[in-house]
Amino acid sequence: MAKPNVAEQFVQVLVQAGVERIYGVVGDSLNPIVDAIRRTPGIEWVHVRNEEAGAFAAAAEAQLTGRLAVCAGSCGPGNTHLVQGLYDAHRTGAPVLALASHIPSGQIGTGFFQETHPDRLFVDCSGYCEQISQPGQMPRLLRIAMQHALARGEVSVLVLPGDVAQLEAVSPTGTGAPVTERGTVVPPESQVTRLAELINAAETVTVFAGAGVRGAHAEVMELAETVQAPVGHSLRGKEWIQYDNPYDVGMSGLLGYGACYRAMQDADLLLLLGTDFPYDSFLPQARTVQVDHDATRLGRRTPLELAVHGDVRETLRAVQPLLRRKADRAFLDRMLRDHCKSLEHVVDAYTRNVERHVPIHPEFAADLLDELAADDAIFTVDTGMCNVWAARYLTPNGRRRVIGSFLHGTMANALPHAIGAQFAYPGRQVVSMSGDGGLGMLLGELLTVALHDLPVKIVTFNNSSLGMVKLEMLVDGLPDYQTDHQQVDFAAIARGAGLRSERVTDPTRLRAALEEALSHDGPALVDVVTDANALSVPPHITAGQLGGFALAASKVVLEGGVGRMIDLARANLRNIPRP
Numbered sequence: 001m002a003k004p005n006v007a008e009q010f011v012q013v014l015v016q017a018g019v020e021r022i023y024g025v026v027g028d029s030l031n032p033i034v035d036a037i038r039r040t041p042g043i044e045w046v047h048v049r050n051e052e053a054g055a056f057a058a059a060a061e062a063q064l065t066g067r068l069a070v071c072a073g074s075c076g077p078g079n080t081h082l083v084q085g086l087y088d089a090h091r092t093g094a095p096v097l098a099l100a101s102h103i104p105s106g107q108i109g110t111g112f113f114q115e116t117h118p119d120r121l122f123v124d125c126s127g128y129c130e131q132i133s134q135p136g137q138m139p140r141l142l143r144i145a146m147q148h149a150l151a152r153g154e155v156s157v158l159v160l161p162g163d164v165a166q167l168e169a170v171s172p173t174g175t176g177a178p179v180t181e182r183g184t185v186v187p188p189e190s191q192v193t194r195l196a197e198l199i200n201a202a203e204t205v206t207v208f209a210g211a212g213v214r215g216a217h218a219e220v221m222e223l224a225e226t227v228q229a230p231v232g233h234s235l236r237g238k239e240w241i242q243y244d245n246p247y248d249v250g251m252s253g254l255l256g257y258g259a260c261y262r263a264m265q266d267a268d269l270l271l272l273l274g275t276d277f278p279y280d281s282f283l284p285q286a287r288t289v290q291v292d293h294d295a296t297r298l299g300r301r302t303p304l305e306l307a308v309h310g311d312v313r314e315t316l317r318a319v320q321p322l323l324r325r326k327a328d329r330a331f332l333d334r335m336l337r338d339h340c341k342s343l344e345h346v347v348d349a350y351t352r353n354v355e356r357h358v359p360i361h362p363e364f365a366a367d368l369l370d371e372l373a374a375d376d377a378i379f380t381v382d383t384g385m386c387n388v389w390a391a392r393y394l395t396p397n398g399r400r401r402v403i404g405s406f407l408h409g410t411m412a413n414a415l416p417h418a419i420g421a422q423f424a425y426p427g428r429q430v431v432s433m434s435g436d437g438g439l440g441m442l443l444g445e446l447l448t449v450a451l452h453d454l455p456v457k458i459v460t461f462n463n464s465s466l467g468m469v470k471l472e473m474l475v476d477g478l479p480d481y482q483t484d485h486q487q488v489d490f491a492a493i494a495r496g497a498g499l500r501s502e503r504v505t506d507p508t509r510l511r512a513a514l515e516e517a518l519s520h521d522g523p524a525l526v527d528v529v530t531d532a533n534a535l536s537v538p539p540h541i542t543a544g545q546l547g548g549f550a551l552a553a554s555k556v557v558l559e560g561g562v563g564r565m566i567d568l569a570r571a572n573l574r575n576i577p578r579p
Contacts, residue, residue, distance in 0.1 A: 006135050007032035007165040009173050010099075011040050013139045017068055017146055017177050021046045021423060022099070023054030024072035029101035029162030033072065046423065047451065048416070049444030051078055055085020055098065056413050057420030060380065062094035063403055065424050067180065068150055072099040075162065076114025080121065084410050086155050087125040091407040093153035097145055098122070105133060105161040118159045127154035133161070135170045147178045185293040187310025187318060194306050195315070196322035198289060202269035204331040205229040208252065208260070211236035212274015212292060216313035217398070220273065221245065223316055228326045229267075230335040232260030234275050235387070236406050239396040247332065249339045252282050255391045259339035267331070269305075274312040277301060278407075291315050340570055360507045362461050362530040366393035366433075369459055372514050374429040375399055380417035382438035383409050385467040390433055412441035415458060419445060422454045429457065429518065436462040439490060449523045450498040457517050458499075458525040460490050463532040470532075484532065494525040501525040 004012065010033060014022075023046045026034045037045050048054040051073040062069035071086075073079030079100035089096040100118040102108070107115070119131045128148035132141055145156035187195075199205060205227045213220055217240060224231050224247040231247040235255060242248055250258020264270050265284050272290040276297045277283065283302045290298050291308040298307035308315055354364045366389035373379070375397060381390040381404035394402055403421070405413040418432035439460055449456050464487045470480040491503035500520050504513045510528065517524035 003168050004173065005032065005036075005165065006132070006138050006160075006167050006169050007036040008040070009138055009169040010142060010160070010165070011036040011043060012173050013142050013146075014070060015040060015042050016175060019043060019068055019070050019097075022070045022072050023048055023057045023420070024099075025049070025051055025054070025074070025078060027074040027078060029075040029103065029165075030072060030078070030099075032162060032165040033099065033101070033160075046419075048419070048448045050442055051081035052084050052412075053416035053419065053442050053445045053448065055082045055096070056088060056416035057085075057423070058096045058098075059085055059089035059092060059094045060403060060417040060420030061424040062089065062096050063092055064378065064401060064421055066095070068095050068097060068146055068178070069420070070097045070099065072101065074101050075103045076116050079118050080116060083121070083125060084408075085413075085416070086122065086157070088405045088408040088410060088413060090125045090127070090155040092403075092405075094155075095149040095153055096155045097149055098126070098155060098157045100157055100159045101165070102131070102159050102161040104163045106163070108161070118157070122155075122157040125155060126157045127152055128156040129159070130157075131159040131161075132164060134164065135167045138169060138171060139173055140171070143176070143178065150178050150180050151182065184314055185309060185311045187291075187308050187315045189318075191306065191308045191310070192315065192318045193322070195289060195291075195308055196319050198269060198306055199227055199271075199319070200322075200324050202227075202267070203326075203328070204266070204268045205271060205326075206249075206263045206267035206269075206335075207231045207247075207271045207273060208233065208264055208275060208277070209237040209241040209273045210234045210275020210277060211240065212312050213237055214240045214274075216274070216311075216316060217241060217244070219313050219316035219320070221247070222320060223323075226320070226323050226325050228329045228332045229271075230259070230263040230332055230339075232258075232263055234277050235391050237275060238391065239400065239402050243396045243398050247336075249335050250342075251391060253277070253279050255388050256282075257392055258342050259335045262338060263335045266335075272302075273316075355507050357507060357531070358505065359463070359529050359531040360504070360510060362389055362463065362528075363393065364507060365459070365461065365510060365528045365530060366390070368511055368514055369431070369433070370394050372511070372518055373400075373431055374518075377401075377429040377431055378403070378418075378421045378425065379431050379433060380404065380414045380421060381433045382414040382435040383411050383468075384435050384437065385463075386414065386433045386435045386438070386461055387468075389461065411435075412438040414438055415445045415449070415456075416442060418456045418458070419448055419452075419454060422456050423452075430455070431518075432456055432458045434458055434460045435467075436460055436464060436488060436490065437466050440488065443493065446494055446497040446499060446525070454523055455521065456523050457520075458494070458523075459514070459517075460525065460527045461530050462488070462490060462527050463530045464488070465532040467532065487529075489527065491525060491527040494527070499523045499525050501527065503527040503529065505529045 054071040058069035058071040149156040230249040250260040252260040295309045376399040378401045414432045422430045466483045470483040491501040494501035
């Protein structure tokens with residue numbers, strides 16, 4: 001029996017690891033890999049229109065499933081397109097393997113056609129980046145790269161010259177798969193004891209939860225009930241902590257709302273649970289404890305009274321028996337009232353004459369989408385104002401997922417993220433909340449959706465503007481410039497690509513349009529023409545920023561509504577014990 005070549009061996013090892021697909025664009029130096037996939041059962045090539053989209057798709061699949069996902073790019077410009085998606089995956093903690101094929105090995109260093117240095121290029125957006133220069137390095141390097149990606153939640157990159165991929169393998173392929181289940185970090189007893197002392201000594205405590213509270217919802221609620229603590233969250237923590245939460249005071253940060261900022265500032269003790277919240281100006285910079293399973297994150301955003309190295313759930317389980325129940329609810333109740341009042345104040349921004357307002361309020365569109373989408377829908381969200389509408393209107397329930405480029409903050413992520421999400425979960429509803437700027441940037445991926453007949457639902461918030469950039473200019477006291485552009489009919493473009501589509505300018509038609517698209521058995525796009533003047537103001541704004549608005553704002557700036565979260569806030573108020 002003939003020995004496999006390196007490309008065949010590479011693909012066989014991926015199949016052993018449970019990889020079902022590779023996202024990319026075929027071509028030249030990748031041809032041996034693509035041909036090996038063609039002849040190998042259990043794995044497929046997913047053709048995208050831009051390698052950047054392939055990397056985003058792999059990032060979404062890995063982030064949602066926790067399994068290894070793979071993308072690939074051919075030599076030179078093919079693999080350099082991967083960069084944005086790989087940065088997004090690496091910063092998000094998604095286990096992604098990228099194959100960067102290379103020019104013929106004998107030509108490296110000669111200035112050959114399409115020559116780059118991928119072994120240098122990808123170092124900053126990966127945790128492992130190595131080149132396979134001879135067959136004897138396989139399959140060992142591939143197994144190491146996969147284990148790095150899965151064990152650390154990061155990107156691994158392997159560089160493979162096309163001629164090396166065609167050489168006969170010299171080492172046995174072997175069998176086996178990488179370890180996918182990680183151990184749990186249990187905090188030291190001394191840190192648990194000190195944590196209990198600090199909580200017991202504080203008259204008022206606020207909890208701020210990030211994505212690290214995943215799997216610890218019950219423990220966070222028990223802690224909050226014991227110490228009468230308001231619970232706020234970051235954007236990435238929203239889906240894991242906001243549902244079934246009678247202590248909810250909203251979100252902090254640039255996209256925040258409600259009483260979260262004040263609760264964090266006014267508490268005697270702030271507990272940061274599973275969050276590496278980057279906006280240090282929103283943190284009190286004192287009276288803070290941080291709990292995280294990654295010790296490198298401890299204390300890098302704010303000075304700490306105590307750093308606890310441990311998994312959030314295990315830490316809270318360990319400290320709970322040591323806590324004294326606090327009887328005074330005054331601080332919690334005041335924050336809940338402030339939270340509800342804040343939401344009621346801004347809710348008028350989208351409820352007043354909303355069904356007659358033209359252009360359509362984006363808040364109205366997001367609120368309807370939240371109401372009509374499936375209980376287990378996966379939302380992918382473009383960077384910019386779509387982040388705001390998702391943060392304020394998508395209601396978590398423990399089953400829905402919401403992902404975006406929340407740490408890297410690149411444009412154009414929503415649609416390619418949706419492609420990866422739909423491949424990973426073909427039976428679930430996947431909704432791309434796309435801004436017109438983001439959709440326009442990777443517009444070719446409409447063709448990818450059509451080619452694979454993916455039932456992705458694309459809702460375009462089409463305000464003919466880079467809304468978040470406009471807001472940034474206004475805050476800096478600058479007149480908005482080059483943020484608005486010509487109106488584009490994305491429904492017509494999608495129709496030409498073969499998707500069911502509708503353009504909506506009449507708010508009375510919006511509900512029916514969304515219902516029809518969401519129930520359609522196949523890909524669909526709803527192009528919602530929204531109000532470019534609907535911008536979002538952060539929950540805390542400095543005097544200097546207010547001055548910037550006064551100097552530059554010539555248009556109406558709305559604070560933005562809060563969707564069904566107002567109902568939760570009012571329900572929480574009803575649960576406050578009466579004296």
